[in-house]
Amino acid sequence: MSEPTAQRADSAVEPADAPSPTVSDPTPPTGSAAAAPAPAAAPDVASTPGVPPPAESSPAAATPSTPSPGGPKPGPRPGPRPGPRPGAPRPGAANPAAATAAPAVEHPVRVRPASDPRQFGRVDDDGTVWLTAGDEPRQIGSWQAGTPADGLAHYGRRFDDLATEVEILEERLAAGTGDPRKTKTAAVALRDSLPTAAVIGDVPTLERRLTAIIDGADSIAEQRTKERDAARTAAIARKETLAAEAEQIGAETTQWKHAGDRLREILDEWKTIKGVDRKTDDVLWKRYAKARDAFNRRRGAHFADLDRERAGAKARKEELIEQAQALSDSTDWGPTAGRFRDLLTEWKAAGRAPRDTDDALWERFKAAQDVFFAARNAANSERDEEFGANAAAKRALLEEAKSMADPAKDLDAARTQFRSLRDRWDAIGKVPREQMQSLEKGIRAIEKRIADAENTHWQRTDPEVKARADQFASRVAQLEEQAEKAAARGKDREAADLRAQAQQWREWSQAAQSAVSDL
Template sequence: MSSAVRPGHHVTTPEQARQAAVVDAEGHVYARDAQQTYIGQYPGVSEEETLGYFSRKFDELANRVLLLKARVRAGADSADSLQQSRAALQTELEAQAWVGDVQMLHTVLGEIEGQVEALRDQERRASEEATAEHLARREEIVAEAESIAAQDPASIHWKNSQTRLEELFDQWKAEQKRPPRLSKAQEDPYWKRFRAARTTFDKGRREFFGRRDEQHAQVRRTKEELITRAEQLQHSTDFGPTTKAYHRLMDEWKAAGRGSRRSDDAQWTRFRAAQDVFFAARDAANAETDRQYGQNLEAKEAVLAQLEALMPFEDPDAVRERYHALLEQWDAAGRVPRGDVRRMEDALARVQDAFRQAEQQRWQRSDPETQARQDSVLAQIDASVHELEEELRRAQHAGDERARQQAEEALEARRAWREIVARSS
């Protein structure tokens, strides 16, 4: 027996038995109450033995009552079970007559009834709290499931969300097994919401992957066509236009989007292989061409050195014939390797720009109208210089230091300007 259940022990003494009942000559036993209730008969033995027999039966019942009281106090069983035990003892007590303190047992059983009801109230409160906890947990599970189902199909992580929904379903089943069990009326509203969330999610998932499979199929068809076109061009020796065609194919490939990883990787390998065949042949051809153009580069570098030696073109007319002869040699030298084209063209352009600028300056100096304009400007400057010289003399004669200083500064500026104009003419 559990240490928490410690029943009392009841023993009816012979004196208590004689006070509770009387025995006649034939062994019949009657209670000492107002009705002289008949208890039973135990013939052929002494009064003491008769009373002892019926009092021991009472003590056995009393001890079972005390055991029940201890179990109630310890909460050793449910209130319903304890109430059933109490009712059975109450019926047993009322069904027979006993030798002993019957009223005491009625009192104890009454106390037990009150204690059982208190225990029932406690169990009811605990059940209500547990039920509320169950419902709250159901709400958490359902709310999260609904949140998962409400995600944007374009951004949802389907695998992780599917795994989480399965975990929530396992939690739901675990909650169902945990007492107290909810009634159908309590559980059904939550289950319907949970089931609806799973249905919404599964429908969205099927639709998403259906659309994606359709898109992947379209991407696969588009890229298959691009591969065919790439393979048709791979042996072309028309390198310039074909290179541009491959660049356009690459733009179309990127615009087609991504397909399924397995098919996309395999198609890319084929597409890239076709390009590699072409570009390997083109690079080999360019390398051979560059090797052949190496001598042309040496010739053009020599011509360029001679052109740069003519600079600066102070007198274009004096070097014009030599300049044009070197340009003809440049053209006759032919093409240079691709990697040197820009460098050589830029160097020649600098020489040609310098020559054109020199010619322009020479023409401006020899143009009559330009010369006339320059002479007119020089005449105006000379007149201004003469006036300023007169102002300077007057200021010096008058001793006006401020006027003298202003005249000197203005005169110096006009003379510097005249020098610049005269040099440019």
């Protein structure tokens, strides 16, 4: 379809030298899009008479859109623009106060050079517009609003707008921002519009760039799908692990504090895991929630039992306190101290009472103990003073015993003196426990000396010992007499045996007589 003819009298296209916004320096595209050749640079128009400089892209390039296949709309011819009204601020004029408060920051931008439409198309003298890039020339419209050079510049700007849209798609795809499927849809729409686009420029290269964008979008979309699937699999596996751990805690553990903290940590981590589909996530969440409820029930039952046990322990300890208080005034020190030890053993076996009362119960029990043991300690202090004096008296008796008669020489006198000393020893009474052994050892040594002397005297005067010695001597005489009779009968051998026996008995007799003499 040809471009509608513009009426010079009514309107004109935008002048070729009209200013157009610049595009910031984009990130170089990657992949196949980066390999597409850039549009040819415009030649130095100053050296070509009669050809106006090519205009840059119009403001419409900032918003990607499919160019209209129609020609330029008629507009007023360029002329002087009216100035601002007196007193009114100029559009875009800086506010001094605002400039002072927030100075403008300049950002470096890269100005993309406009393509040279003369390399890719022409405008005939009759206004017919041709796109010569590609396999064969294609008529794209009719230009009647100015010179052919103005027409070339106009259609070149339209191509630059289209190229800007392609560049934005390339940057978006290279940066990984946005949905690659939407980028592909926009690229397909632009590529489909190229056969009828009323633009002059390197359309084949632009088509190749769009094809690269479409192919790259498919690859990136596939890669993202794989990444999402892998992330979903990992997220499901992690939640499976957390759910299994929660189930183990809910079914087995009795470390209530640690397990409760761990379940909260699992919940915190659970909230950070994303990417699981709702159905799977609901199943896993129900497992975790069920395990947590099971743990809470077991923990509640445990502490309920513990409360009952502690209530029983409290009642038992109250009974023990009453018994301890009843014993606190006793002066039967030994048995009562033993009973207090038994009460303490029963106290430990009773277990812990509730935390808010256990310490108070112990203080009451301990107070009853302290009353008894304080009284016993006071009595022991008095007793220790008395026992100390007794020990001194007994040591004096031991010193006195050193001047007693020697029992080996005068046994009767030694016996009489020891009986007197022993009576006074027993009358003195008890001594401190730590001195008892040494004092008893001293008195036993004296007693042993007298006992040894008595034993020696008895052995010396024992009639059985003397009778046994006399019996040995009589036997010797009898054997010698028999030996003489045997010799008289001529029995020399028998006589020799009898003399040997007599000699043996004589030795025994001498030993017995010697023992009696030594006593």
